[in-house]
Amino acid sequence: xxxxxxxxxxxxxxxxxxxxxxxxxxxxxxxxxxxxxxxxxxxxxxxxxxxxxxxxxxxxxxxxxxxxxxxxxxxxxxxxxxxxxxxxxxxxxxxxxxxxxxxxxxxxxxxxxxxxxxxxxxxxxxxxxxxxxxxxxxxxxxxxxxxxxxxxxxxxxxxx
Amino acid sequence: xxxxxxxxxxxxxxxxxxxxxxxxxxxxxxxxxxxxxxxxxxxxxxxxxxxxxxxxxxxxxxxxxxxxxxxxxxxxxxxxxxxxxxxxxxxxxxxxxxxxxxxxxxxxxxxxxxxxxxxxxxxxxxxxxxxxxxxxxxxxxxxxxxxxxxxxxxxxxxxxxxxxxxxxxxxxxxxxxxxxxxxxxxxxxxxxxxxxxxxxxxxxxxxxxxxxxxxxxxxxxxxxxxxxxxxxxxxxxxxxxxxxxxxxxxxxxxxxxxxxxxxxxxxxxxxxxxxxxxxxxxxxxxxxxxxxxxxxxxxxxxxxxxxxxxxxxxxxxxxxxxxxxxxxxxxxxxxxxxxxxxxxxxxxxxxxxxxxxxxxxxxxxxxxxxxxxxxxxxxxxxxxxxxxxxxxxxx
Numbered sequence: 252x253x254x255x256x257x258x259x260x261x262x263x264x265x266x267x268x269x270x271x272x273x274x275x276x277x278x279x280x281x282x283x284x285x286x287x288x289x290x291x292x293x294x295x296x297x298x299x300x301x302x303x304x305x306x307x308x309x310x311x312x313x314x315x316x317x318x319x320x321x322x323x324x325x326x327x328x329x330x331x332x333x334x335x336x337x338x339x340x341x342x343x344x345x346x347x348x349x350x351x352x353x354x355x356x357x358x359x360x361x362x363x364x365x366x367x368x369x370x371x372x373x374x375x376x377x378x379x380x381x382x383x384x385x386x387x388x389x390x391x392x393x394x395x396x397x398x399x400x401x402x403x404x405x406x407x408x409x410x411x
Numbered sequence: 412x413x414x415x416x417x418x419x420x421x422x423x424x425x426x427x428x429x430x431x432x433x434x435x436x437x438x439x440x441x442x443x444x445x446x447x448x449x450x451x452x453x454x455x456x457x458x459x460x461x462x463x464x465x466x467x468x469x470x471x472x473x474x475x476x477x478x479x480x481x482x483x484x485x486x487x488x489x490x491x492x493x494x495x496x497x498x499x500x501x502x503x504x505x506x507x508x509x510x511x512x513x514x515x516x517x518x519x520x521x522x523x524x525x526x527x528x529x530x531x532x533x534x535x536x537x538x539x540x541x542x543x544x545x546x547x548x549x550x551x552x553x554x555x556x557x558x559x560x561x562x563x564x565x566x567x568x569x570x571x572x573x574x575x576x577x578x579x580x581x582x583x584x585x586x587x588x589x590x591x592x593x594x595x596x597x598x599x600x601x602x603x604x605x606x607x608x609x610x611x612x613x614x615x616x617x618x619x620x621x622x623x624x625x626x627x628x629x630x631x632x633x634x635x636x637x638x639x640x641x642x643x644x645x646x647x648x649x650x651x652x653x654x655x656x657x658x659x660x661x662x663x664x665x666x667x668x669x670x671x672x673x674x675x676x677x678x679x680x681x682x683x684x685x686x687x688x689x690x691x692x693x694x695x696x697x698x699x700x701x702x703x704x705x706x707x708x709x710x711x712x713x714x715x716x717x718x719x720x721x722x723x724x725x726x727x728x729x730x731x732x733x734x735x736x737x738x739x740x741x742x743x744x745x746x747x748x749x750x751x752x753x754x755x756x757x758x759x760x761x762x763x764x765x766x767x768x769x770x771x772x773x774x775x776x777x778x779x780x781x782x783x784x785x786x787x788x789x790x791x792x793x794x795x796x797x798x799x800x801x802x803x804x805x806x
Binding site for chain 2: 276278279282285301302305306308309312313314316317320321324372373374
């Protein structure tokens, strides 16, 4: 059953990713992009990494995708007419894919299939964040707060 | 006897699945899932039909008129008539609409509402979808609603729809923060994101009669109020129905929907209301636990649905009583009051925990919540004199 689910989710995710890259209408591409993230989240749920999968839905489908569609909405709406190939984009895509594939293939835990990882519960992630990774966590929090205040300052009503 | 009545649905499902024991495991699992899904849909769609007629009856009572009373006894068959009307209506799609997006929006919004219902414990051993991060699942699924609302607004290709969708997303985003931060104290005190464990932590009675629900602690009471108000905003109901705003933008993102798609939006709104109330009951009102020890003979699911009905009645009561708020009032309330207050609840819950969860902890957290409430009311200065409104862009 798991392998069947894996195949179905793979088809969905890859199809949505391909659609996001090729669709003419920008809004459809953005929505397919959100669907891709939904598929990725399903992969994590299938692997038993609930927290990562749900956080992916929460952040990418709930927030980032809405940000992207609003960016499209609030910028100019006329679609680019010419359909030429952007070579710079292709090069960046190949480099990104190559780097990821290289680092994934070099990771040892992937090559050993029989090695069973302990299930990744929310509690263990919380413990790790609050002990070993407390400095990165606090720094990220500070950065996000600064960004929030910065956004507020940008949109604040100017006194005449 | 009470044990039998309490577990009757659980045992019925088990008996139904027993003859399938020799089949492969995944088939039994699928059958079990299907039973859960069908039960969930049947119960909540019936409840939706009942509440839709009850809401009209209660609103009519508040406004001193009769309400629906033509179809069936006391107008109880009104939802059937409404359903038939919605089904045979013409489904109008605007010619310039973005058709796939226009079509998918109501499906996505209803799917999110139904999925969110799946993680709530409805009774002892009666959680349809029991996972470790249940609370997180609820909010992750709920956050896709914003994308669905946007799809409805964009797909309709209509100014009113887009304006309504933007208003809806603005207020849903703003209130998601207080909503989630108000949930955090409970998660922190229980030490788990699993709804079943949160309900279990509220079992038992203090001094033999007082229920140990979190709403009876100062931090829990304040967090529950914030949770309830934020849930009201998330469901886009009066007094926060600015996105729909019938008198200004017709029906917001639902303007261009007709027939059954419109009914689907309404169904999603009601199911979302049930889901938020259900989560509020799970987190603060003791889930399916009875309020007093001698009432425990009544089955657990009855208590859950009694509490749900009470909360839904309060929703309807508020709708019949309060006028619509302005968008700037809604936003000010979210960022200047609800958010600091929910953080104060978090600190108060920590004080309650470290003071031993007893009477002294109760007093400490009351002091914390009361102090922040008083401080905020001085800072925000609600007694400020009202002045004529200054319009920046519409002179």
